[in-house]
Amino acid sequence: MIRLVALDIDGTVVHGRRPPTRRVLDAIALAGSRAEVMLCTGRTVVGVAPALDAIGLSRGVTLTSNGAVEMDTGTRRVLSVARFERAVVADALERMTALFPGAVFACEHVGVGQRISAPFPDGILAGTVSEVGPAGLLDEPTPKLIMYWPGHSPAETAARAADLHVEGTEPTLDHELPWVTMVPAGVSKASGLARVADRLGIDRSEVLAVGDGDNDRAMLRWAGRGIAMGQAPPQVHADADETTATVADDGLAHALERAFG
Template sequence: MSWRPRLVALDIDGTITRVGAEEIAPAVRAAIHRAVDHGAHVVLSTGRSLIGTRPIVDDLELRGTTAICSNGAVWWDTTSREVIRKIAFDAAPTVDALRGLFPGAVFAVEITGVGNLSLGRFPEGDLWGVVREVTAEELTAETTSRLVMRWADRTPDEIALRMLDVELPGVTWWVDNTEPWLTVSPEGVTKGSALEDLRQRLGVSEEDTLAIGDGHNDVEMLRWAAHGVAMGQAPATVQEVANAVTATVLEDGAALELDRWFAA
């Protein structure tokens, strides 16, 4: 019998949905359902906050699995609909450092399952859930699992260039592929580290893992998987760490890859 993955990790934005959209293409939806029907443990592994992930889980009717949100810092049981793991950090030192590096940038910290506190105003639709503007002191008064920064009218490359040689102790960070957006997580927490913990809990062998993603925050996940697949529109640095490259999200690349292993 040919190889078939038992643990399948899927990024959301740019992988199973188009960036900025919530709709899942029919071919991708059908391919995910076939994987589930074949007994695979399908895990959504995303940089989205929990409140932004739940509608996708419900749309796919995924149950009996775990959603890994906030780049691995928040785990959500899709059956009990409860947070089963949450790792938080003190965002104050990072916010202070980034405010000095990125004048005019706006920041938000996640309130898990509720929304965000923001320092400055984000464009409509950028943040999920309830958003409340606060002072800098209020923004970092409590620990958080996810900090985001948007630098309006700039590019991701400008952010990445300014972050060269910058050290942010106690955190892990990524720059978005297409938007002037930086995401910060607790130190050492990535999609890859979270999936490895989950793999061991499930008793799945290292050889039986598949991951599909398109972003800089997917690099650790693609390296973790026995078979890591980059989307066709992923940056070259992401494609380089993958075992294979599928078609773009506009061409239903995730469905094409899943159908290699879970044919109708």
């Protein structure tokens, strides 16, 4: 029996900037009538708000920033934050600057937005964006560090990232943008989901998780039933128990209808 459903947002609930389809919303509501439903996303506290509003989730918790931040879904109050030590961020910035020439960086300012080293493309970051320069990124503790490599492809970024090793970090890649995300070592959607399930008295065998990205892989492996979206990269499919249709074809709805129909 499935008692907890964990959903990625981008590439799972929504397709690009489009809102969830009616079929997806109905399928999430069906799942919510039988189990606890929560979002587990790489988005920030600020960035997740539109998705919560669109879906209508108003109870339980939401995991943001790849599991580094836990938020009360109803009140939108931040419950816990796992932050980097300053020295780890400094090391990561130094190594990524050398490995990705011309890259720009952002550190999450929880509940506010992002503090950036230099301009990012318009609309790519949620909340208030403050340009503080590379040195300014070290002024405040952060749960998440982002690297964006302008003018390069996700494949180029992934190839370079194979040589990226920063102690104290948990890096993940984006398969649609030249983007590397880092959160503190040991932090992931899986670790956050395990914490929530334990608090609710739910065994991992009773958890269903759906996602499409590198940051979903640990969650799909941990959940008793991990489902990869159809458009996910091969390595994500390899970590899942099953595959559904693509996000463009309402794959999440197909998966939840099969599970709860």
